[in-house]
Amino acid sequence: MCEQCGCQSPQPGGKAAEKNPKTMLLEVNRRLLAANDKQAAANRRLAEEKLGAVVINLISSPGGGKTTLLAATIDRLAGRRKIGVLEGDIETERDAERLRAHGIPVVALTTGGACHLDAPLVNRGLQQLAAKEDRLDLVFIENVGNLVCPATFDLGEHYRVVLLSVPEGSDKPAKYPRAFLTSQVFLVSKTDLLPHFDFSLDEVRQDALGINPDLKILPLAAKDGVGLDAWLAWLETLFP
Amino acid sequence: MHELSLAQSLVEQLLVLAAEQRATRVVRIRVRIEPLAGVVTDSFSFGFEAVKTISAVTRDAILELDCPPASYRCLACGRLSEHPLPPEIPCPGCGAKNRQLPTGGDQLLLLQVELEEQETDNGKTEPQPREVNSHV
Structure with missing residues (x-):
């Protein structure tokens, strides 16, 4: 034990450092998620080269409305854009x-307990999609319902979209900043419930932009189709 | 609790590093968790303590954390200040609310690793198999 601070390190310059065993200090400066990030970059290439697809990572709390939004998006784009989905869930299909x-290819990514998807799991999903389809315009990755953990993992998406539903409360961007910091689009979902909840669109907008001034904010109610046009218009901007 | 996954990738990285350097033991590591990394440091430390036991190489590794505070730039007056989240705290320079952008990093970095290698009596390094508990 070190006599200077009581830690368990060998004492600097002490016997342990000089004789047997010998220690060395490496300056590494490497990202902790270097392996995940490398796989994510490969996933992006795979989606581009094999499928010609734009990949979107959809993040929200459980019950935020990701699947309902996807179902509405698929129906509205039917016949115009080919869509595939990687569906992340802890359990069940x-x-x-x-x-x-809704007539589209879907690969279920069941994490079996993990609170987020990671790039290796998404790679398996993309490979399965590529085995089924020659070409897709859009691949949506529906992440595991969680506003915290998924924000740390690059899956190989081109765009990240965070979704927050009205019943969750307008204080969430300030409380869970990373999901909003790392996304390009912020969808406020279930706006049909605004009359029933103490939810301020102004507050949520201001907080979210305070965290990420480049965030595109779109309020919508996928169930009624309200606000979907603006969302679909943004999706169309992804295609030259 | 993605901190456990992060701890897992850290230990995997350490095992690769140790093998590359023909080291038998990881003595100490220094990890930087920047303020917007979205990582609970206590959970991360807890995860590391659990995961490091998978190998004799990492079992005794000591984790040191380097956690710089978040800085905020005020959109109204441009002042850079350091204080914790949330962002609605008024700017200490001009008092503006909700005008401060987090500018702290969001990186998770393995900064430094101290490795130990066994030496034989003639002074040459002899790589030890991973299973060997070099601590004995």
């Missing part, structure tokens, strides 16, 4: 089944 009913 319920959401995957729900989206398959």
Whole structure:
């Protein structure tokens, strides 16, 4: 034990450092998620080269409305854009089944307990999509419902979209800043419930822009189709 | 609790590093968690303590954290200040509310690793198999 501070390190310049065993200090300066990030970059290339697809990572709390938004988006783009979905869930294929009913290829990514998707898991999903389809315009990755953990993992998406539903409260961007910091689009969902909740669109807008001034903010109610046009218009900007 | 996954990738990285350097033991590591990394440091430390036991190489590694505070730039007056989240705290320069952008980093970095290698009596380094508990 070190006699200077009581830590368990060998004492600097002490016997342990000089004789047997020998220690060395490496300056590494490497990202902790270097392996994940490398896989994410490969995923982006795979989506571009094999499928010609733009990949969107959709993040929200459980029950935020990701699957409902996807179902509405798929229906509105039917016949115009080819869509594939990687459906992340901790357990069950319920959401995957729900989206398959809309006539698109869906690969279920069941994490079996993990609170987020990571790039290696998404790679397996993309490979399965590429085995089924020659070409897709859009691949949506529906992340595991969680506003915290998914924000740390690059999956190989081109764009990240964060979704926050009205019942969750307008204080969430300030409380969970990373999801908003790392996204390009922020969808306020279930706006049809605004009359019933103490939710301030102004506050949520101001807080979100305070964290990320480049964030595009779109309020919508996917169930009624309100606000979907602006969302679909943004999706169209992704295609030259 | 993605901190456990992060701790796992850290330990995997350490095992690769140790193998590359023919080291038998990771003595100490220094990890930087920047303020917007979205990582709870206590959970991360807890995760590391649990995961490091998977190998004799990392079992005794001591984790040191380097956690710089968040800085905020005020959109109204341009002042840079350091204080914790949330961002609605008024600017200490001009008092403006909700005009401050977090500018702290969001990186998670393995900064430094101290490795130990066994030496034989003739002074040459002899790589030890991973299973060997070099601490004995």
